[in-house]
Each structure stands twice: as C-alpha cells, then as structure tokens.
Amino acid sequence: QxxxxxxxxxxxxxxxxxxxxxxxxxxxxxxxxxxxxxxxxxxxxxxxxxxxxxxxxxxxxxxxxxxxxxxxTACEFRFDGERYRFPYGELTGSHHxxxxxxxxxxxxxxxxxxxxxxxxxxxxxxxxxxxxxxxxxxxxxxxxxxxxxxxxxxxxxxxxxxxxxxxxxxxxxxxxxxxxHDYGIGWLALLAEAPPSADCVLFGCHANGFAGQMPRSPEVTRYYLQCPPGDDPENWPHERVWAELQERLGASGVPPLTEGRLIEKRVLDMxxxxxxxxxxxxxxxxxxxxxxxxxxxxxxxxxxxxxxxxxxxxxxxxxxxxxxxxxxxxxxxxxxxxxxxxxxxxWLSEVFHGSAAGDAFRAGTTLARLRRLFTSRAAAAAFAEQYLGTAAQY
Ligand code: RFL
CATH class of the missing domain: 3.50.50.60 (FAD/NAD(P)-binding domain)
Known part of the structure; x- marks a missing residue:
C-alpha cells in the first residue's frame, strides 16, 4: 500500500x-x-x-x-476574599x-x-x-x-x-x-454534572491552592483543584472536592457553587x-x-x-x-x-499557585501581580493579548 x-x-x-x-x-x-x-x-x-x-x-x-x-469575553479572578472580573473582550475586541x-x-x-x-x-x-x-x-x-x-x-x-x-x-x-519543565504541581481535573456557577471562567488564587471553573455546556462544568503531584484521585471523595472548591472559589457576595455528580476525576502532573x-x-x-x-x-x-x-x-x-x-x-x-x-x-502558573507556595515572599509578589491586572491598563492589555493568543507573531 x-x-x-x-x-x-x-x-x-x-x-x-x-x-x-x-x-x-x-x-x-x-x-x-x-x-x-x-x-x-x-x-x-x-x-x-x-x-x-x-x-x-x-x-x-x-x-x-x-x-x-x-x-x-471575560474571566473572573477570585483572591483575597473578593471577586475581580476581567473583561478581556472589551480590551481587545476579541473573544474565546x-x-x-x-x-x-x-x-x-x-x-x-x-x-x-x-x-x-x-x-x-x-x-x-x-x-x-x-x-x-x-x-x-x-x-x-x-x-x-x-x-x-x-x-x-x-x-x-x-x-x-x-x-x-x-x-x-x-x-x-x-x-x-516540571512545575512540581498537580491538578485534580474534574468534570461535574452541574451547570456552571458563573457565566465565565473562574480562577481562584487561594492559600489552600488554585481552583478553577471552566464552563463546558449548560449541563457539564470542568473544575480544577491544585493538589500534590502524583496524588491519588481516591484521596478526593465527593465531599472533600466540593468543600475545597467552595472555599477556594468563594468570595464576598458570591452564592455557593452549584454542586453535582463528579463524572471525571484525574490527577494531572503539570x-x-x-x-x-x-x-x-x-x-x-x-x-x-x-x-x-x-x-x-x-x-x-x-x-x-x-x-x-x-x-x-x-x-x-x-x-x-x-x-x-x-x-x-x-x-x-x-x-x-x-x-x-x-x-x-x-507566568500564569505563578499567579495561580504562588499564594499556596508556603512562602510569604511569593505570596506577596503573587498578590502584587494580581492587583496590577486590575490597576494598570498596560498590564491588563498585555494579559488580555496573551490570554487570547493575539499577541503571538506567526
Ligand atoms: P491528541 O488529542 O492527544 O491526539 C493524539 C491521538 O493519537 C492517538 N495515538 C495513537 N495513534 C496511533 N498510534 C499510536 N501509537 C498512538 N498513540 C496515540 C491518540 O489515541 C489520540 O487520538 O493530540 P493533538 O491532536 O496534538 O491535540 C492536543 C490536544 O488534545 C491537547 O493539547 C488539549 O487537550 C490540551 N488541553 C486544552 N487545550 C486547549 O487549547 N484548551 C483547553 O481548554 C484545554 N483543556 C487540555 C485541557 C488537556 C487536558 N488534559 C487531559 C491533559 C484540559 C485537560 C484536562
């Protein structure tokens, strides 16, 4: 042939x-x-x-x-007990x-x-x-x-x-x-039979570790929880998963996440x-x-x-x-x-994981990076371009 x-x-x-x-x-x-x-x-x-x-x-x-x-057209960061919406569509005219x-x-x-x-x-x-x-x-x-x-x-x-x-x-x-490059970090990747709890991607930068929410469809939502690399998914029963997601993605004035059956649970070594x-x-x-x-x-x-x-x-x-x-x-x-x-x-890994590194200095610089996204137009524009992939030359 x-x-x-x-x-x-x-x-x-x-x-x-x-x-x-x-x-x-x-x-x-x-x-x-x-x-x-x-x-x-x-x-x-x-x-x-x-x-x-x-x-x-x-x-x-x-x-x-x-x-x-x-x-x-937007994502939302949650840190320091507050929510911060990042409207990258408005900044760039582009979307995901x-x-x-x-x-x-x-x-x-x-x-x-x-x-x-x-x-x-x-x-x-x-x-x-x-x-x-x-x-x-x-x-x-x-x-x-x-x-x-x-x-x-x-x-x-x-x-x-x-x-x-x-x-x-x-x-x-x-x-x-x-x-x-090995980040020395694991993510528990989850799929939940539950509608998304916000209309956009959520990034929780928390001292317990990173948590993320990525809407996939009206019925299914992807969640991530930072965990030790090589962790056993069996260490993460339903109750523990939802308690950590609620805590790491919690912020003042935000209703609790809508919980649901977990249909996928795998540990990814970053x-x-x-x-x-x-x-x-x-x-x-x-x-x-x-x-x-x-x-x-x-x-x-x-x-x-x-x-x-x-x-x-x-x-x-x-x-x-x-x-x-x-x-x-x-x-x-x-x-x-x-x-x-x-x-x-x-760069984004440090933003997501720096608060949980067990190092007060890294926690401080991570918070500074996060705050800069919401106080400097130049920093926000640079982030938006990279997040959308419009900055790369090819
Ligand atoms: P794929 O999709 O792995 O496809 C490779 C195919 O090759 C087959 N195969 C073989 N076939 C013949 N002979 C062999 N010896 C073979 N060995 C393997 C496999 O069965 C498979 O069908 O590679 P491809 O095409 O390069 O695509 C890459 C993407 O799949 C991957 O980069 C993304 O899934 C990564 N990723 C994400 N990327 C995004 O751009 N946006 C996202 O939101 C996003 N979320 C993710 C992700 C990857 C994840 N995991 C599971 C690592 C979320 C997760 C949880």
Missing amino acids: RFPVVVVGAGPAGLTVGNILRAASVDCLVLEAESREFIEQRPRAGVMEEWAVRGLEKRGLARNLLDRAELH FVYPQPLLVTDLVREYADVRGGQIRFGVRDVRVHDIDTDQPSVSYTCPETGEHRVVHCDFVAGCDGARGVTRAALPPERVRVAR HDYVAEPMVSGRLFLAGDAAHLVAPIAAKGMNLALHDAFLLGDALVAHLTGGDDSGLGGYAEACLRRVWDYQEFSQ
Whole structure:
C-alpha cells in the first residue's frame, strides 16, 4: 500500500491535517490507536482562541462549532476574599469560543471520513515509523481485526499521536533537543454534572491552592483543584472536592457553587516539553506529539491546530505545486507560538499557585501581580493579548 501522506493519530492535529489534504484531493491514511467511539467521547479541552476558530472556518471545518459554541469575553479572578472580573473582550475586541474537544473531534472525523472520503483505520497496534531520513519512509502497524502486520509506504509522515505517541521517539536523539519543565504541581481535573456557577471562567488564587471553573455546556462544568503531584484521585471523595472548591472559589457576595455528580476525576502532573526542531527528514510532528503545554492557560489544542494548519498547507503546497517553502519553515513558524505560549503558561502558573507556595515572599509578589491586572491598563492589555493568543507573531 502507498499513500502520499500517513498521519499517525486522530486528535485535533491529525484530523485537521487530514482534512486539509483531502480538500486538495491529496490521498492520506490516518492511523489511530483507539476506536472511533472512544475518540469522539474523550473529554479534554474546551477553550478555543478566535484565530484558531477562524483557521478552521477558512478550511470549511467550523460549521457546527460556529452554530453551537459559546462566546466568552471575560474571566473572573477570585483572591483575597473578593471577586475581580476581567473583561478581556472589551480590551481587545476579541473573544474565546467554548466548544468541547470531543465535539470538535466528532466534526473533524465526520468531515474527513464521511464527507471528504479520507481513509482512516481505528484500533491499530504497534505503530512504527521507518526510514524517515530517506525519501521513501514507511509506517507499519498491526491490524486490529486480523492481527496482520501491514506496511504502508509514503512520501511524508505526520506525527500527530499526542503526548504518549510513538513518533516523537523516532526523531534521532543526536539531532533533536527535548526541553522539559516540571512545575512540581498537580491538578485534580474534574468534570461535574452541574451547570456552571458563573457565566465565565473562574480562577481562584487561594492559600489552600488554585481552583478553577471552566464552563463546558449548560449541563457539564470542568473544575480544577491544585493538589500534590502524583496524588491519588481516591484521596478526593465527593465531599472533600466540593468543600475545597467552595472555599477556594468563594468570595464576598458570591452564592455557593452549584454542586453535582463528579463524572471525571484525574490527577494531572503539570509539566511542559518542547521537541526542537519537530522535524527529521520526512517526519513532521504536530501538536502534543511535539510539545506539551500544561493545561494552565488552556493552550494545547490551540497550538495543535496552529501546527496542523501550517503542516497541512505546507504538504499541499509541496505535493500539488512543488513549493517547499512551507515545509522548510514549518518548525520555526510553529515554535515561535509554542515558546510564546509556554512563557505565558509559566507566568500564569505563578499567579495561580504562588499564594499556596508556603512562602510569604511569593505570596506577596503573587498578590502584587494580581492587583496590577486590575490597576494598570498596560498590564491588563498585555494579559488580555496573551490570554487570547493575539499577541503571538506567526
Ligand atoms: P491528541 O488529542 O492527544 O491526539 C493524539 C491521538 O493519537 C492517538 N495515538 C495513537 N495513534 C496511533 N498510534 C499510536 N501509537 C498512538 N498513540 C496515540 C491518540 O489515541 C489520540 O487520538 O493530540 P493533538 O491532536 O496534538 O491535540 C492536543 C490536544 O488534545 C491537547 O493539547 C488539549 O487537550 C490540551 N488541553 C486544552 N487545550 C486547549 O487549547 N484548551 C483547553 O481548554 C484545554 N483543556 C487540555 C485541557 C488537556 C487536558 N488534559 C487531559 C491533559 C484540559 C485537560 C484536562
């Protein structure tokens, strides 16, 4: 079997690359380790930046999103017993879209496989990439139904298999640097069957630790609670979760949060990495496969889409017009935005976690940072630009 492009991974990055290729009538094969039902239900991101939505719209991939997503123009910080609303829409004229990742993945799979006629295999095992430094790379996998070992020859491999995939490991270690950062902090990520308790994202910066609320839909709300890294979710029974959320997100004049059944409870260890240069020979990484940004600033899926737009367009330009400039500049163009977002996440981490560091000095500087957002127009404008992703040059 032969395809111009094999895409490993059917997340937002891989499916977007696949859709861009199919729109230009380039054949490709997407290989996904999980089932279609699984990827269409896996809960994760929800906050999307406006440029990312416009990028999807331009490529005919945002119809449902534009019909159904909620628009967010403000967030609210709660600290020192008070609430402070931050109207970033007013400051920038831009806003966020809230659209759950499983809905986006469902839209992208449907468009790729059912509308644009793209080929996709679900449930594949033992995916391996071969000969990426030659002009005849290949990808092998085991077929789920038959156990048969298959080899697909191609011109390019798009490594879009997320943080736990196999393609990053195929980059030759002597030519790739993986820069890592560990925050030494855990977040208990929760999904509650409860309506949001405020119409916007809430950030609670509290001496007990950070707490966040991210509306996902009228029925389901995401919450986060800072916890020790590696903590066991079993240490967080229903009563403890809600007591801590009520305390950390409490502020004067604010009614208690609306509680509900917890339908997801996982501990995430906050860490980042960036693989540079994201490319070796005919293997091009995109999304979490190349760089992970802790969900502190809700940036990961946005970066995955940014890579996918650039990679999809660059592959089409090469395969249909012989233009190599996009592929040549791919890694550098992606990494500018990646590092910009990593820096913002690191800055925001101190705002979220500094009050609970057990260090009076850090607690003092954290409070100063928070107050500055509400007293300095310049500080507020800078934060708004970075939070919305409009400041990054690309
Ligand atoms: P994905 O989505 O992980 O997709 C990779 C796909 O590859 C498959 N796979 C393989 N397939 C074949 N062979 C293998 N060997 C394979 N290994 C893995 C996987 O099954 C999967 O289908 O990567 P992609 O496309 O790069 O997209 C990245 C985003 O999913 C991720 O950055 C975001 O979810 C991060 N994130 C958020 N990002 C935002 O922009 N806004 C948010 O509000 C936001 N909230 C979040 C988040 C991530 C979270 N978690 C769980 C870490 C909230 C949470 C809780």
